[in-house]
Amino acid sequence: MMSEMLLAFANAVGPLAQEGAAAAEPAIPASAAAALAVGLAALGAGYAERGIGSAAIGAIAEDESLFGTGLIMTVLPETLVILALVVVFLV
C-alpha cells in the first residue's frame, strides 16, 4: 500500500518538476518543500508506529504493567517528525 501511495505521489509531482526545469526555477517553493519533508517524515513515523503500536497493545493486553514501556516504544518513531521539523526552521 505504501508503494502505491508513493507511486501516486511521484506521478503527481513528476509533471511539476518538468515544468519547473523548463522555467529554470524550483518546481515548488522552498517552504512547500519543507512542508513536504515534514509530511513524509510523519508518514514514515506513522507506518513505523503501526507495527510497534499493535505489538505494544498485544503485550499490554497480556500484562498491564507493560503500559509505560509500550507507550514509550510506540512514540519513539515520533522523533523522526521532530527532527524533520528542524527543516522548517532552516529554510
Add this chain to the structure above:
Amino acid sequence: MSVKETDGTSNYEYVTARVQARRAALFDDEDYRKLVRMGPSEIARYMEETEYEEEVNALGSRYDGVDLIEHALNRNLAKHFNDLLRWADGELYEFIARYLRKFDAWNVKTVIRGVYSDSESEAVEEDLIYAGEFDRQFLDRLVEAGSIEEVVEMLDRTRYGEPLSEAYGSYEETGVLIPLENAVDRTYYEGLMSGVTETDNRANQLYAEFLQAEIDFRNARNALRIARSNADIDPADYFIEGGELFRASELSQISNSLDELVTFIRDSTYGDDLSEALDELERADSLIGFEHALDAALLEYSDHLSHVFPLSICPVLAYVLAKEREVDNIRAIARGREAGLSEDEIENELVML
C-alpha cells in the same frame, strides 16, 4: 469456527506479541520440579495459583484429583487456542486454523473410539477438546451417534467424509479401528500441507519445512512401532504424504528391521538433530525415549525459528507446540503420581528442553 477467508493483511505484530507473552508464562523446569514431588490434589491446588486458575475453580466442584487436572488442562488448552484464532487475521488465521485442525482429528477419533467401545456419551464428551474447526453443537451431535456408520455419515460433508467412507469398508471387514483412524490422520496432514509449500516468503518456507519434519517424524515413529512389534503390517498403508524423508515404497522395505531403519534415519538430514535420540534408542531399546526425543527436537527447532523470524507464523507455532507439551507434561505428572511412579520415572516421561 471454520477457515474463513478473512480480509486484510495479517496482524503478525499483535499476535506474536501476545503469544510471546503467553509463551513466557508457561511452566519452566522449576515448576516441573515442584510438581513432580506433589500428589494430584496438590497439583490441582498449585495450578489454581497459576494460569489455570479459572478452569480449576470452574471445574473444582464437579471433579477432583486427576480428573480435575485433566479437564482443567483440556479446557485451558481450548481457551488459549481459540484465543489465537480470535486474534489472527488474514493469512495468519489460515495457517493457525489449519494447524489446529489437529484437534478436529483428535475429536473425530475420540468419538469413533467412544462409539466403538460403547462408552457413555457423557464420558466421551468430556474427552473432547473444543479447539478445532468443528463447533460444539456439531461435536455434541457426533457424540450422540449410535453407531460408527452414523458418525461417518454425519461427517459426510466435512473434509473427513470421503476418506472415512472409503475406510469404512475395510473397517467392516476387519473390525478394527485402525483404517478409520488412519484415514482421519491422513486427511489432517494432507490438508495441512496443501498450498503451503509454494511461497516466496522465507519464513513460510521454513514453516513448510517444519511441517514436513513433523510428518517425517510421524512416519518414522509409525515405522519404528511396526518394526518393533514385528507385526505383519505393511507400513505403506500408514504412510502420510507430504514428508521429505521417506517414500512409501522405501518405507515398507526398510521397516522390516529396526537396525536398517535407524541407520536410514541417521544418514538422513535429521541425523544430526536426532543422533542422541537414536543412540538412546539403540542403547536402552526404549521407544518412549526416542519419541520424547523427537518431540523435544521439534520443540527446539520451533523455538529457534521463532527467534529467527519473529514476525511470522513461527512464534505462534512454537507456542502451540510448547503449550501442548506443557499440558502433556502436567498430565503425565498427575497420572504418574496417581499410579505411584517414582520421581525419576515421571521425569523420564516429561518432554523438556
